[in-house]
Amino acid sequence: MGIDPIGYKPWTGKLTARHDRILVIAKTLFRTQLRSKWFILLLVLGYIGVFAFPIIFNALMPHTELDGITMSTELGSGLLFMFTVLLASLVCSDSISEDLRSNSFVLYFSRAIKTESYLAGKLGGIFLTLALFCFFPPIIMAIAILGTQSGSDYLPGLGILALTVVAAFVTTIFLIPFSVFISSLTKRKSHAAIGTFMTFMVMTIIGGIFSEFDANWNLVSPGSMLEYFYDWIFGIGIPQSINEGILAAVFAAFIIIPMALVYLRVKQKAEGK
Amino acid sequence: MTPSPETTITSKNITVSYGHITALDNFSVNVPSGIVGLLGPNGAGKSTFIKAVLGLLVPDSGQITIAGKSLTTEGEIIRDMIGYMPEHDCLIDTFTAVELVSYMGQISGMQKKDAMPRCHEMLDFVGIGEERYRPISSYSTGMKQKVKLAQAIVHDPKILFLDEPTNGMDPQGREEMLDLVKKIRASDKSILVSTHILDDLEKVSDHAIIIGEGRLITEGGLEELLAGKESLRVVKVRGQAPDMEKFLKVLGDVYEVRSITPESGQTSIIILNQGDGTPIFRLSKENNVQLRAYYPHKASLEDVFVGAMENKGGDQ
Numbered sequence: 001m002g003i004d005p006i007g008y009k010p011w012t013g014k015l016t017a018r019h020d021r022i023l024v025i026a027k028t029l030f031r032t033q034l035r036s037k038w039f040i041l042l043l044v045l046g047y048i049g050v051f052a053f054p055i056i057f058n059a060l061m062p063h064t065e066l067d068g069i070t071m072s073t074e075l076g077s078g079l080l081f082m083f084t085v086l087l088a089s090l091v092c093s094d095s096i097s098e099d100l101r102s103n104s105f106v107l108y109f110s111r112a113i114k115t116e117s118y119l120a121g122k123l124g125g126i127f128l129t130l131a132l133f134c135f136f137p138p139i140i141m142a143i144a145i146l147g148t149q150s151g152s153d154y155l156p157g158l159g160i161l162a163l164t165v166v167a168a169f170v171t172t173i174f175l176i177p178f179s180v181f182i183s184s185l186t187k188r189k190s191h192a193a194i195g196t197f198m199t200f201m202v203m204t205i206i207g208g209i210f211s212e213f214d215a216n217w218n219l220v221s222p223g224s225m226l227e228y229f230y231d232w233i234f235g236i237g238i239p240q241s242i243n244e245g246i247l248a249a250v251f252a253a254f255i256i257i258p259m260a261l262v263y264l265r266v267k268q269k270a271e272g273k
Numbered sequence: 274m275t276p277s278p279e280t281t282i283t284s285k286n287i288t289v290s291y292g293h294i295t296a297l298d299n300f301s302v303n304v305p306s307g308i309v310g311l312l313g314p315n316g317a318g319k320s321t322f323i324k325a326v327l328g329l330l331v332p333d334s335g336q337i338t339i340a341g342k343s344l345t346t347e348g349e350i351i352r353d354m355i356g357y358m359p360e361h362d363c364l365i366d367t368f369t370a371v372e373l374v375s376y377m378g379q380i381s382g383m384q385k386k387d388a389m390p391r392c393h394e395m396l397d398f399v400g401i402g403e404e405r406y407r408p409i410s411s412y413s414t415g416m417k418q419k420v421k422l423a424q425a426i427v428h429d430p431k432i433l434f435l436d437e438p439t440n441g442m443d444p445q446g447r448e449e450m451l452d453l454v455k456k457i458r459a460s461d462k463s464i465l466v467s468t469h470i471l472d473d474l475e476k477v478s479d480h481a482i483i484i485g486e487g488r489l490i491t492e493g494g495l496e497e498l499l500a501g502k503e504s505l506r507v508v509k510v511r512g513q514a515p516d517m518e519k520f521l522k523v524l525g526d527v528y529e530v531r532s533i534t535p536e537s538g539q540t541s542i543i544i545l546n547q548g549d550g551t552p553i554f555r556l557s558k559e560n561n562v563q564l565r566a567y568y569p570h571k572a573s574l575e576d577v578f579v580g581a582m583e584n585k586g587g588d589q
Contacts, residue, residue, distance in 0.1 A: 006397050008456045011429035015353060015382030024379040032367075103363045107424065110327050110357035111381050112349040271330045 018112055025121025030128045033091055042090065043133055046083040051137040058141065059148040066146040066157035068234030071164050075138055075171065076227040084134055084175060085200045091129045092179030093193035095122045096266065101187040109270040119266060126176050134172040138164055160234070167233045174226060174254065175200070181258035184265045215241035219250040281306050281432055281463040282326055287335035289321050296321040298487040304465060308458050310474035311467040312578055313484040319467040320360060322484065323434050327357055339432065353382060356430035358421045360437040366410035370401050370420045373409060374427050381428035388427070395423040399453060415446040426457060433457065433464045439473050451477050471578055483578060498577045505531060505570035506546045508553055511539040512562030520560035527552065543570050
């Protein structure tokens with residue numbers, strides 16, 4: 001009977017507020033991801049390949065101020081998008097599929113955790129993890145460019161910095177709902193990861209092919225969608241051929257539809273169906 | 274059915290359906306405090322009842338009250354008071370036992386500084402040693418059952434639901450698990466144990482609820498159920514074969530004989546006797562057989578269960 005058989009002792013502490021438990025789920029997911037050697041490897045490669053050189057280059061290159069075109073170009077780079085997709089595929093892959101595989105939903109939902117709280121915790125954990133690549137480095141880049149400008153007027157640069165925060169936030173959250181949705185469809189995280197990556201790649205290819213007939217097909221491609229969004233955020237303006245209404249609708253659909261499906265799927269699982 | 278002051282769970286006319294299948298059919302029961310066994314064959318509705326009580330599934334109709342609180346309006350408060358050990362595999366097997374139990378403690382509302390020492394205390398209690406630092410995927414079934422119990426009690430819930438706690442365990446493991454349940458009971462908890470292993474329940478429970486095809490078949494204190502509603506008596510006699518034959522014939526004329534079992538050198542007879550035992554003594558003397566014992570028959574839980582299921586069949 002174990003190393004030290006003891007009797008049952010009651011616990012007399014005080015329970016935390018229920019919303020604090022969302023943070024526990026988020027922190028646990030974040031810590032688990034930080035232990036993944038694949039995640040660390042991709043993160044380091046991404047830092048070096050996507051951010052280190054552009055930060056050094058942009059800081060050393062003579063410039064009078066931080067401008068929107070520079071930040072939009074840097075954020076819209078294909079390499080950054082590729083690493084974002086790879087990391088989103090990796091990080092989101094086991095968010096729900098792990099619980100599907102181990103049937104552990106019951107452990108959460110037999111406690112005072114609602115479907116909304118569970119999802120908020122999972123999404124929070126994924127956001128924290130992806131923010132290490134998609135949120136903080138672009139802001140650091142903007143600060144580096146702002147800090148090394150030759151001009152004396154910092155006000156426009158600070159405005160661009162604020163917009164960079166918004167753009168970095170959009171980059172971080174944009175791929176999460178769809179990736180989590182794919183994770184909620186399978187019990188195997190490898191299937192979820194490959195499925196997520198391939199889906200984004202196929203969407204990019206489809207967007208590329210059909211945009212020959214109508215430029216709005218570009219909106220099917222998540223990378224192009226983000227590029228248009230950066231242009232819109234930094235005030236550069238989107239091409240005339242792109243319908244702004246369709247852009248907004250597709251962007252909302254990328255976020256809302258997968259999240260609604262994930263919610264229904266988890267709710268179904270919570271009820272043991 | 275009026276709930277007693279000690280009633281932990283009250284369910285009134287609960288109906289739960291999965292498509293065309295009715296898992297619980299107007300199920301009403303008052304679950305008292307103490308260790309209560311929920312008995313029934315596979316598919317009887319035991320797990321469905323537990324899930325409904327946990328709020329994991331919403332009944333089609335009916336009301337559930339736990340510790341005086343309505344599950345519909347105060348579900349989260351109730352779930353803070355509950356610990357649940359599921360029947361099936363549910364552990365996140367990439368975690369170690371320490372990680373899992375402290376994580377479950379924290380999402381039950383414990384602070385990390387409380388959850389970690391409490392987790393070790395509970396793992397000590399259930400008998401998980403240094404293995405606690407290994408991933409759960411490397412554990413045996415018995416160890417997984419113990420971790421499931423540890424995560425259910427880590428936040429010291431007032432009410433505990435154990436769904437098939439000895440599932441897949443060897444005899445020694447079963448004994449250990451039942452011993453743990455008894456120890457937890459000592460700290461004044463209400464424990465609802467769902468099982469189809471009747472021996473297990475007989476060892477630990479105070480009260481039993483027998484459920485079949487989603488309906489309440491019978492319920493009551495274990496002693497009351499085992500004593501039986503009928504006045505069965507055991508008569509043990511010894512004598513020569515011709516005398517025994519005569520005695521059994523006369524006994525059969527007077528009483529309803531339920532069973533005759535030869536034992537080493539004597540015969541054990543179970544009869545239905547509503548009156549006192551004087552005529553038995555007289556009959557044995559008249560027939561020249563030696564009456565060795567005469568006492569009330571105590572049924573096993575299995576007898577009660579089989580009897581209840583047969584009566585249910587007869588009722589339909």
